[in-house]
Amino acid sequence: MSHPQHHADSPELERISLGFVPLLDAALLIVARERDCFAAQGLDVSLSRENAWTTLRDKVAAGLLDGAQMLAPMPLAMSLGLGRAPCETLAPLLLSRNGNTVTLSDALCQASGATLTSDPTDSALALGNWLRGQGSGKRPRLAMVYPYSCQHYQLREWLTLGDIAPDRDVELVALPPPRMVEALRDGQIDGFCAGEPWGTLARHCEVGRLVTTGAQLWPNHPEKVLGVTRSWAQRYPATLAALLRALRDAGEWLYASPEHRRQALEWLALPPYLDRSVRHLQTLAHDEAPIYQQLCGPDVLRPTPQAALHFAEPIVRQLEDAGGRFDPALLAACYSPVHFDAATHH
Structure with a gap:
């Protein structure tokens, strides 16, 4: 639904829907909604729980979701048409490393x-x-x-x-x-x-x-990203910028104190999100042995093509084994920090 009149820097869309799979690294999406980080940026965001990555992928490609938490290799695989028809997809923000x-x-x-x-x-x-x-x-x-x-x-x-x-x-x-x-x-x-x-x-x-x-x-590898189609990013640049700022603010809040991470775990345990699957956790651990999951912190959220090289390698191999050719410019476009930097004045 488009906003009939808006300033150049206000979101083109008032309401957006984002998909997630019940995992700890959906935390920033959930925190941003529960803490009103989205609302502070002029966005009314609904979160749609999807149980399978294929369902989430297809809903984003079809425009049924505006964006989603995605496996880090997914935007590249979608752009290459691996597993489904090609759909150019971007990862303008990292949601987690390790995990x-x-x-x-x-x-x-x-x-x-x-x-x-x-x-x-x-x-x-x-x-x-x-x-x-x-x-x-x-x-x-x-x-x-x-x-x-x-x-x-x-x-x-x-x-x-x-x-x-x-x-x-x-x-x-x-x-x-x-x-x-x-x-x-x-x-x-x-x-x-x-x-x-x-x-x-x-x-x-x-x-x-x-x-x-x-x-x-793979120490410190990107694990989940925010994924949006390239066409959506081009059509709604101010909405994307507002979304990135809201998630950055959620990350800064989460990183600020252990008390915030305890509060975040309580939100994750709500029935619409991860429900009973997190009841065994005492805290939303950040960067602790042996899993070292990073959900927030300095430079955790900013994507770079270099960080994507580890998982790009087997994808390129699979593509070439099937007779395809890989264009490195596609990797650079998928994981470019340009949207993140512009939105957050990085």
């Missing part, structure tokens, strides 16, 4: 001896040695959240540390994050790589154990 865990079932950890240490190679080799000792036993089924995700690439990288061939020695499947713990409990999967709170919830429910983290594999 993933590789979690294996209690039974698989007991059998293999895989355990969390300071070196992810230890748990990978424990699993690999156990698999090789098994001979031609049943392949473990491991879940990740989406084919073009840091979770998928980190899981594959961890497996190769143990000389485990991801496409031969295990079965990889995609599952929405909220289904991971239940699937692990029911024996449908033997492990998963997903963002928080799902790994620590599996541990709390005594159905799984952490064996490594995304922070160990």
Whole structure:
């Protein structure tokens, strides 16, 4: 709905809808709404909980959502037309760094001896040695959240540390994050790589154990971003700028004190957001071992193409293996800081 009359710097849209998947790194969207950071920028924002990344992706591409929390590789994959028709998508702000865990079932950890240490190679080799000792036993089924995700690439990288061939020695499947713990409990999967709170919830429910983290594999990698289509950004530049300022303000508030992070966790625990999945958490931890999730702080939110190189590599490989060609200018456009810098006078 367009605002009939507005100043050049006021949002073109009064009301916008943003999608999120129930994960801790939806925090800035939830804080910005509950603390009225959006309202302070002249925006009436509704948050739409989506349980699967594919649903969220398709709703943004179709214009049913104005934007969304996205997996960091998703804007690039969408722009390249991987997994769906091409839709040029931008990531004008980072919502988090780190935050993933590789979690294996209690039974698989007991059998293999895989355990969390300071070196992810230890748990990978424990699993690999156990698999090789098994001979031609049943392949473990491991879940990740989406084919073009840091979770998928980190899981594959961890497996190769143990000389485990991801496409031969295990079965990889995609599952929405909220289904991971239940699937692990029911024996449908033997492990998963997903963002928080799902790994620590599996541990709390005594159905799984952490064996490594995304922070160990790729320190300080961008994990989630705000994603909008390029056409939306071009059509509503003042709305985008207001949105970026609201999220920056939410991040500054969240970073300011542990008390603010406790309050944020209470908001995340509300039924429309993450509900019961965060009840095991005492605080919204920021940058604490072993997961080192960063949801706020100096320079956490500003995107750069350089920060995207780690997850761009496997995407480029997949594209070229399928006979496609990669244009580096597309990566630079997807993760450019230009919108963030203009909105926040960085």
